[in-house]
Amino acid sequence: MTYRGMTVEEIKIEGDKGDPISAYVARPSGPGPFPGVVLVHHLPGWSEWYIETTRKFAHYGYIAICHNLYERSGQGDPDDVAAKVRAEGGVPDAQVVGDTAGAVKWMRAQPGHNGKVGVFGSCSGGRHAFLYACQRNDVDACVDLWGGRVVMAKEELNEKTPVAPVDLTSQLSCPLLGIFGNEDRAPSPEQVNRHEAALKEHGKAYEFYRYDGAGHGIFYYHRPMYRVEQALDGWNKVFAFFGKHLAR
Amino acid sequence: MCTSIVEIAPAAGMAKGEADWFKLTQAVVAYDHARHALLEDAITIDFVNGDLPPGARAAVELTLESAKALNAALARAIAAAEREESDRRLAIEQRRAFLAQGAESRMAA
Numbered sequence: 001m002t003y004r005g006m007t008v009e010e011i012k013i014e015g016d017k018g019d020p021i022s023a024y025v026a027r028p029s030g031p032g033p034f035p036g037v038v039l040v041h042h043l044p045g046w047s048e049w050y051i052e053t054t055r056k057f058a059h060y061g062y063i064a065i066c067h068n069l070y071e072r073s074g075q076g077d078p079d080d081v082a083a084k085v086r087a088e089g090g091v092p093d094a095q096v097v098g099d100t101a102g103a104v105k106w107m108r109a110q111p112g113h114n115g116k117v118g119v120f121g122s123c124s125g126g127r128h129a130f131l132y133a134c135q136r137n138d139v140d141a142c143v144d145l146w147g148g149r150v151v152m153a154k155e156e157l158n159e160k161t162p163v164a165p166v167d168l169t170s171q172l173s174c175p176l177l178g179i180f181g182n183e184d185r186a187p188s189p190e191q192v193n194r195h196e197a198a199l200k201e202h203g204k205a206y207e208f209y210r211y212d213g214a215g216h217g218i219f220y221y222h223r224p225m226y227r228v229e230q231a232l233d234g235w236n237k238v239f240a241f242f243g244k245h246l247a248r
Numbered sequence: 249m250c251t252s253i254v255e256i257a258p259a260a261g262m263a264k265g266e267a268d269w270f271k272l273t274q275a276v277v278a279y280d281h282a283r284h285a286l287l288e289d290a291i292t293i294d295f296v297n298g299d300l301p302p303g304a305r306a307a308v309e310l311t312l313e314s315a316k317a318l319n320a321a322l323a324r325a326i327a328a329a330e331r332e333e334s335d336r337r338l339a340i341e342q343r344r345a346f347l348a349q350g351a352e353s354r355m356a357a
Contacts, residue, residue, distance in 0.1 A: 044283055073302060079283055080302035083294040087256060087276045123281070149252065156252050215288060217281060225281075225288045 005029030016098025026058035032112030035246035040121035148186035181214035
């Protein structure tokens with residue numbers, strides 16, 4: 001079922017350490033109850049694609065929230081803000097997890113929510129979504145779209161990213177859906193293999209789909225990496241997965 | 249970020265942003281997903297001032313080939329500039345030595 005009517009607004013929520021951060025929310029019209037999706041944005045920031053995708057989830061019957069992980073670096077064009085964050089060495093993983101916890105908490109307090117929450121992210125957001133599902137146990141399903149640096153070399157670890165998410169796989173608290181392109185380099189097919197091996201080793205529930213003829217950013221219709229056939233199939237996989245795990 | 253190819257260099261100078269010129273603090277060079285160039289990945293260079301709001305930024309996204317050509321052009325220009333600066337320093341030193349010698353001769357006379 002789809003919902004053409006929806007309400008959207010920009011709100012403030014409590015992020016990590018109680019910091020107020022902005023969030024974009026979209027709710028389908030009607031009494032619900034609706035499942036919830038928390039969108040963890042990608043490296044290009046709190047971008048138009050993420051705002052649109054928040055509405056897409058509402059269109060398909062989810063209360064959706066996308067919080068601004070780059071709030072602390074200032075306001076402006078998302079590209080400029082993302083560049084500032086890059087110059088600062090990125091955002092700390094712990095802060096992203098804290099901010100996302102704020103979005104999950106907001107979701108669980110909504111009237112008309114069915115009590116189920118999925119976390120969704122692409123690119124760095126896919127990595128962060130997986131990290132969140134490993135470090136917290138308050139989400140019911142996780143979607144990681146081509147998240148790079150889930151597998152990390154020791155030299156890549158630093159104060160802001162102290163742990164390779166793959167090393168936390170034993171703590172994964174919900175089913176995971178992963179969508180990857182076999183021509184990607186971050187994550188490379190070998191890194192996806194290592195991630196999958198860790199999931200198998202720890203007996204986790206997961207579904208991985210790995211597309212030929214596609215690299216990174218398969219769903220980004222405004223970029224050359226868009227692959228229409230794989231994107232349409234991938235979106236079907238996302239909605240089937242959330243449909244299975246977030247229904248009540 | 250999905251890759252870890254990021255180099256941050258301190259930068260002193262000025263850059264032209266959205267509206268005005270601003271003082272630079274850093275140049276950030278990365279190889280990552282392009283946002284505007286119709287490329288999957290690009291060498292991106294952001295000239296920024298970390299003490300100012302995010303709009304204080306001058307940015308480019310280049311193909312690898314363009315980045316290599318830019319790198320070579322920079323290297324050539326820097327080498328020529330260093331030669332010229334070296335020649336200039338030498339000429340200044342020689343002129344100062346000549347003037348000092350002249351002054352000594354006048355004093356002796």
